[in-house]
Amino acid sequence: MTALMVGKIDTKVKLKGLSLEEMERYAAALGEPSYRGRQLFQWIYGRGCRHFEEMTDLPAALRATLAEQASITSLxxxxxxxxxxxxxxxxxxxxxxxxxxxxxxxxxxxxxxxxxxxxxxxxxxxxxxxxxxxxxxxxxxxxxxxxxxxxxxxxxxxxxxxxxxxxxxxxxxxxxxxxxxxxxxxxxxxxxxxxxxxxxxxxxxxxxxxxxxxxxxxxxxxxxxxxxxxxxxxxxxxxxxxxxxxxxxxxxxxxxxxxxxxxxxxxxxxxxxxxxxxxxxxxxxxxxxxxxxxxxxxxxxxxxxxxxxxxxxxxxxxxxxxxxxxxxxxxxxxxxxxxxxxxxxxxxxxDQKQDQKRLDSTGPLPYDVFRGVEQSGSSLGS
Ligand code: SF4
CATH class of the missing domain: 3.20.20.70 (Aldolase class I)
Structure with a gap:
């Protein structure tokens, strides 16, 4: 089996990083009116949304297409x-x-x-x-x-x-x-x-x-x-x-x-x-x-x-x-x-090597964990 067959290539369009014009063009390429691109831009940057299913003013069929063909990568x-x-x-x-x-x-x-x-x-x-x-x-x-x-x-x-x-x-x-x-x-x-x-x-x-x-x-x-x-x-x-x-x-x-x-x-x-x-x-x-x-x-x-x-x-x-x-x-x-x-x-x-080793042992922490941290008043760091 070749390496190409083993590795999974991500062919999805990465939306985070696209300008407004690029999102409008992307919407048009999907057969949608350009204002859908504007909505995507607002959801991703204005509201920090990371999941297509949360974009409730987009038609369900478009959300399904986006989930299939595009991604919103995050740090x-x-x-x-x-x-x-x-x-x-x-x-x-x-x-x-x-x-x-x-x-x-x-x-x-x-x-x-x-x-x-x-x-x-x-x-x-x-x-x-x-x-x-x-x-x-x-x-x-x-x-x-x-x-x-x-x-x-x-x-x-x-x-x-x-x-x-x-x-x-x-x-x-x-x-x-x-x-x-x-x-x-x-x-x-x-x-x-x-x-x-x-x-x-x-x-x-x-x-x-x-x-x-x-x-x-x-x-x-x-x-x-x-x-x-x-x-x-x-x-x-x-x-x-x-x-x-x-x-x-x-x-x-x-x-x-x-x-x-x-x-x-x-x-x-x-x-x-x-x-x-x-x-x-x-x-x-x-x-x-x-x-x-x-x-x-x-x-x-x-x-x-x-x-x-x-x-x-x-x-x-x-x-x-x-x-x-x-x-x-x-x-x-x-x-x-x-x-x-x-x-x-x-x-x-x-400088972060020690912290990194410690954090590696517990795996990466999702952003959501911060909310709990703030409520408990403690800190993730040293
Ligand atoms: S990050 Fe440091 S090395 Fe790079 S330009 Fe700024 S001051 Fe200079």
Missing amino acids: TCFGRQVSRDGTRKYLFGCPDGRQIESVLIPDEGRLTACLSTQVGCALACAFCLTGKMGFVRHLQVGEIVDQVLALREDLAPGERIGNLVLMGMGEPLHNYEATVKALAILVHPLGLAYPPRRVMLSTVGLVPEIVRLGASGLDVNLAVSLHAATDELRDRLVPINRRYPLKELMAALRAYPLPPRRRITFEYVLMEGVNDRPEDARELARLLPGLRCKVNLLPLNEASAIPFQRPARQRVEAFQQILKSAGVLATIRESRGWDISAACGMLTIE
Whole structure:
């Protein structure tokens, strides 16, 4: 018997990940009016429905056809960890067995969801544990969107996800096509309906894709992980700078079509003695005039695999003061979820190996289990 005969090939159309237009075309291909595609789009994204039989405004015959010919794939939740500060980190399994992490961060009465766009990352920033994993693969559209749908299933009564940030594992613009398509679903009024001003994409500076994003009309917020204000230093901390040096990056950002009253956010992870000196702050201030922007200063989240130290608070404040004196809006951001390795630059599946072994012994946990967990007030994680 050949391998082909042994293996079962899934030929069903995977609906999660399709755009509205693609769902309308799919409905038409089934001989249905295009509004059936719109209904499917609303059921799958707007309501997070995973079973055709629950789509009660579709005719029974269509639901039967869909069950036969299409599927709604979902991430599997292997568990979560809860930080002392309330940050929740989730380990999700993709249909091919790869794993990713997503984070829910409580923030002034609402939750911010931090989403991944790749398994691992190719860009190897010197202070980032995800970068140490290397690149495994891009996430598909449905896998990016499904992180929000899965996180929504774990919300307690009264909780809601108010902001989305693409700052988890991976460089979103390296996975440009899937990221932009997922964003369109996340902000679509019939999809997850997040206002674009509540969505932020963070990049280390892939210049051609920044230009494409600006032309896409998506109007989401843009954050740029800068971390150094000279090419000499940035080449070492953010290797993609060798391909897109600061002059090119800043030119693309100056030309970026920012909506009114919006600013570009610059993320700057401070590492003691590396990029936190007064001259580094002055270089940074010199880079920014003419840009509507703000700078988030993030003292490094130390980890044993990272060869840098977190600076003392005094140094961080002195750095901020130099920026402020130069007229730059600069905020010090405290890390969230450090104790569960959920903070900025700390997402890595390597860290999860112990948890994974334990969870493997009980098998994957269905999303539904979260409801019981919330009621009992315990946590799936450590
Ligand atoms: S900081 Fe972002 S782009 Fe750099 S290695 Fe980490 S995940 Fe990749």
